[in-house]
Amino acid sequence: MSTASYALGVDFGTSITVAVARTPDGRTRTLLVDGSPLLPSAVYADLSSALLVGRDAEFSARLEPARFEPNPKRRIDDGAVLLGEREVTVVDLIAAVLRRVREEWTRVVGGAEPELTLTHPAAWGAPRRAVLTAAAGVAGFDQVRLIAEPVAAAAYLLHVLGHHLPVGSVVVVHDLGAGTLDVSAVRRTPEGFEILAVAGRDDLGGADLDAAVIAHLGQSLRVRCPSVWDRLTEPVTVEDRRMRRMFWDDVRAAKERLSRAASVEIVVPLAGIDLHLTRAEFESLATPMLIEAVALTSALVTRLEVAEDRIVGVFLVGGSSRIPLLSTLLFQAFGRPPIAIEQPELVVGEGSILTGEGPPTRAVRQSRAEPARSSPARSRSTRPGGWRRWLLRFASAAVLPVLPVLAGTLVVAAAVIGLLVYSVSTRQGWLPDWTFLPKWR
Numbered sequence: 001m002s003t004a005s006y007a008l009g010v011d012f013g014t015s016i017t018v019a020v021a022r023t024p025d026g027r028t029r030t031l032l033v034d035g036s037p038l039l040p041s042a043v044y045a046d047l048s049s050a051l052l053v054g055r056d057a058e059f060s061a062r063l064e065p066a067r068f069e070p071n072p073k074r075r076i077d078d079g080a081v082l083l084g085e086r087e088v089t090v091v092d093l094i095a096a097v098l099r100r101v102r103e104e105w106t107r108v109v110g111g112a113e114p115e116l117t118l119t120h121p122a123a124w125g126a127p128r129r130a131v132l133t134a135a136a137g138v139a140g141f142d143q144v145r146l147i148a149e150p151v152a153a154a155a156y157l158l159h160v161l162g163h164h165l166p167v168g169s170v171v172v173v174h175d176l177g178a179g180t181l182d183v184s185a186v187r188r189t190p191e192g193f194e195i196l197a198v199a200g201r202d203d204l205g206g207a208d209l210d211a212a213v214i215a216h217l218g219q220s221l222r223v224r225c226p227s228v229w230d231r232l233t234e235p236v237t238v239e240d241r242r243m244r245r246m247f248w249d250d251v252r253a254a255k256e257r258l259s260r261a262a263s264v265e266i267v268v269p270l271a272g273i274d275l276h277l278t279r280a281e282f283e284s285l286a287t288p289m290l291i292e293a294v295a296l297t298s299a300l301v302t303r304l305e306v307a308e309d310r311i312v313g314v315f316l317v318g319g320s321s322r323i324p325l326l327s328t329l330l331f332q333a334f335g336r337p338p339i340a341i342e343q344p345e346l347v348v349g350e351g352s353i354l355t356g357e358g359p360p361t362r363a364v365r366q367s368r369a370e371p372a373r374s375s376p377a378r379s380r381s382t383r384p385g386g387w388r389r390w391l392l393r394f395a396s397a398a399v400l401p402v403l404p405v406l407a408g409t410l411v412v413a414a415a416v417i418g419l420l421v422y423s424v425s426t427r428q429g430w431l432p433d434w435t436f437l438p439k440w441r
Contacts, residue, residue, distance in 0.1 A: 012041065016040055042058050042071075045086050122151075155355040171186050174321060209323075250267060
């Protein structure tokens with residue numbers, strides 16, 4: 001792991017983005033944007049054609065929600081998104097977030113050009129990775145290295161937490177974020193890490209838990225204030241959309257508080273009432289989804305075909321993994337508690353600059369995406385290497401052209417040897433004398 005240059009690691013997440021800076025002396029620090037290490041990945045297109053990012057975007061969304069995109073990462077395959085009357089490419093949405101990170105880098109570190117490392121889900125193919133590369137170029141970065149998120153998490157477990165990961169051991173990275181669940185088995189190798197297996201769900205994350213809470217609260221609100229419920233679920237006016245956005249934000253914040261408190265109060269916009277939600281109620285709503293998450297993790301471990309003593313544990317990553325019930329269910333499934341830390345949102349970002357895997361790629365400074373030369377992890381390839389590759393090349397060049405001649409020679413030699421054996425055998429009386437066959441005297 002080289003520390004001879006400036007480096008910037010960015011975990012571009014569904015709902016939040018984390019950036020970590022490293023200076024040539026090896027020191028690292030998480031960049032604080034608006035005083036927080038968690039930059040909302042949200043983007044808002046204002047009337048002046050500027051793209052606002054983070055908390056500025058979230059605040060402006062309450063004015064005109066139609067111009068707001070809370071989760072650009074979920075739109076990775078869409079090409080472009082309509083924000084108000086303006087069409088914005090997904091490359092430009094992501095570039096806006098990276099540009100905001102770059103501004104903070106310049107404020108804290110200065111004008112030094114960093115080598116950028118961007119993380120991505122392990123299951124992303126070349127087209128999606130190419131969008132990230134293109135966005136980095138639009139944001140003004142010269143070089144970008146792409147690293148798979150579970151590889152970055154494993155590097156954090158090894159280098160920051162100091163967890164014992166001998167060569168050949170496997171860690172299961174359980175990443176429950178705002179929009180998706182990604183589970184990966186990562187093995188330590190002499191060169192770094194390799195991803196053995198990946199599983200995931202695009203419809204299981206913190207946002208889906210928020211929706212379950214909203215539906216639960218709606219059972220009461222629909223009876224007490226039916227007109228308010230209709231305005232919050234099917235907004236028509238700008239004011240209704242603003243109140244709906246505020247309601248969802250308050251529900252998400254309440255859900256996060258339930259990780260620390262036994263109960264919370266949620267203010268309902270337009271109604272002027274508070275709704276009570278307990279941790280027990282939330283866990284009842286979350287249990288079916290979290291059971292599916294644990295079942296997916298168990299299925300991945302089962303098909304690994306790795307000795308049980310080689311698996312060091314399940315490492316919880318992503319903000320939604322902080323839910324206490326998830327740790328309880330994983331403990332019941334595997335017989336040992338998962339590896340958890342206080343701020344799981346920072347793991348991938350901090351781990352991204354702790355691994356040297358993947359060569360840097362020159363970023364494209366345009367919106368058009370081009371394939372990225374990415375090496376997120378050393379895959380289990382069947383392609384031979386070293387002397388075996390040289391031997392195959394030699395065989396292809398020198399042996400294959402003469403194979404027909406060689407085969408014919410072998411057939412003739414076998415026939416001659418067969419006749420000699422037969423001739424000797426008949427002379428010695430070992431076999432009957434078939435006169436129609438020639439004898440060699």
